[in-house]
Amino acid sequence: MGRYIARRLLLIIPVLLGASFLIFAMVYALPGDPIRALAGDRPISPAVVEVLTERFNLNDPLWVQYWEYLKGLLSGDLGTDFRGRPVLDTIERTLPVTIRLTLVAILFEAVIGLVAGVLAGIRRNGFLDNLVLVSTTVIVSIPILVLAFIAQLLFGLKLGWFPIAGTRDGWYGYVLPGLVLASGSLAYVARLTRTSVAENLRADYVRTARAKGLPRSRVIVQHTLRNSLIPVVTFIGADIGSLLGGAIVTETVFNLPGIGREVFDSIRSQEGAVVVGIVTLMVFFFIFFNLVVDVLYAVLDPRIRYD
């Protein structure tokens, strides 16, 4: 196990380097004037061009530039944006919003998804099963963008239950965006649980438990659920990593100042350093949670051994 984790940790490095280099290359190296790109549509004076060229080593080949960036990264320096603010400060300001949003989304995903999935799986082809099947198909098909507007229109404007933008209302303001962000994964969790429960209910050990005369509730909760939840728990774990990096649309529509909206604003204004910094962080979250989940899998399911 220890060796497996060490090997996986080592494998994180090339993927992290590769992904950040890819973004770095797109932001700084595509043909065209990188300083003009950095300045976006604003006019820029020759003196500034000179200083920036010097600071970002823009006369050097791309790999030298990237090496300089990496050296800074290792000493905890993510560089500064166009106005001279450290990228690290920007991340510290915006990351808590995204973490809160992710927590709310994961909560919805786990609770609603699991309940719907278990109810559907217990009685296959029953009314609830078909309801879950149809509603998950519909939910998966609605683009997040559309879902966000529907939620704003319905729960925000028509019913007035939830605030539709900003973080002024504390956790309450995260309910609607959290639900929207969770929707796709929620449907997936429901389906995964349904399949898993239905499959396990037909397993031999469940038949044995029934034959022993155990009450139905005990068979379902103690025997079936515990085993059925393994793939679900691991999916939810991996999803934390995706949600932390995938909230661009939700944060933009609901006006939440998290890293998703920050990276979007930075892409639009071509703040290269901010984009590369935040994207590298997102990729790290994604890989890290995937690793955690793989290890968790072995802990939860003793049949899986990596060594």
Place this chain on the structure above:
Amino acid sequence: MTDQQQADLRHDEVQAGTTTGLASPSVDVTSDRQNSLWSDAWAYLKRSVFFWIGAVLTLLFIVMAVFPQLFARGQDPRACDLANSKARPSADHWFGYDVQGCDYMSNVVYGARNSLIIGIFAVLVVLVLGVVVGAIAGYFGGVTDGVLSRIADIFYALPLILGALVLLRVGPQTDIPIINSRGPGAVALALALFGWMTAMRLVRSQVIAVKSSDYVAAARAMGASNSRILVRHILPNAVAPVLVYTTITIGVLIAAEATLTYLGVGLQRPAFSWGLQIEAGQDSIRSAPHLVLFPSIVLTLTVMAFIMMGDALRDALDPRQRA
């Protein structure tokens, strides 16, 4: 082979997740029952309500993309009168008017073409990239596989929307053809470039699953070249999962296109696009909610059509998934 033997073999194959071809009727000369994977799947699909809803909707949107004037109810999407700005839906103008006072239904209908072109073109590029890279990685294994799989990991760790967003934002400042065009081609290429990894992994695992089977060894012993073995003997095994994946992915990519366009880096005015319509409509979401509602509904139905067909196809082609 008797029916029972063939049924057992099919069961074994399904359990193993591979197809040896032995269980298909072409080998079985004694039986006159035709129950190959495909005829089986078709028999299942014919009874699937989801499949028919998806298929009819898809057909509808394809006709809409090719002949939008059939659905525009005689209205010209570019003939606008500011006096009608934001007018509500009526019996004559089912979707009402947009901010500029253009008939909204014809505008929404004309948006189908761009969405479908981008969805289909992007998925084709995804398929080419995924099949070629996946087949090479799976077939040759070793260092080749290691390098190609790591590259796929790198792209996989970047969210699709994020990667495409950066590329499309920087693209117009470059002199790379197509990518700098701000048109459907650029959007499709950007989506494909950050979306090919799942297809690659799918093909790779299918290739690995069958490359050591006896019939592949037999083909090699008879002197077949690597490319012939791959194309004639190995890749056909991947057709079923790739078909399912392709169908669903067209829907996913159409949604992604609308999102990118909404975020301002996809299609640009004056193109007809649901993403642009939603973006323009969101400012008047309180006074004229129909401006966001109608393109949203049509976009959702299009995505749903492909996802429903893909779901039904998966159930049909993978008997394990069936209830």
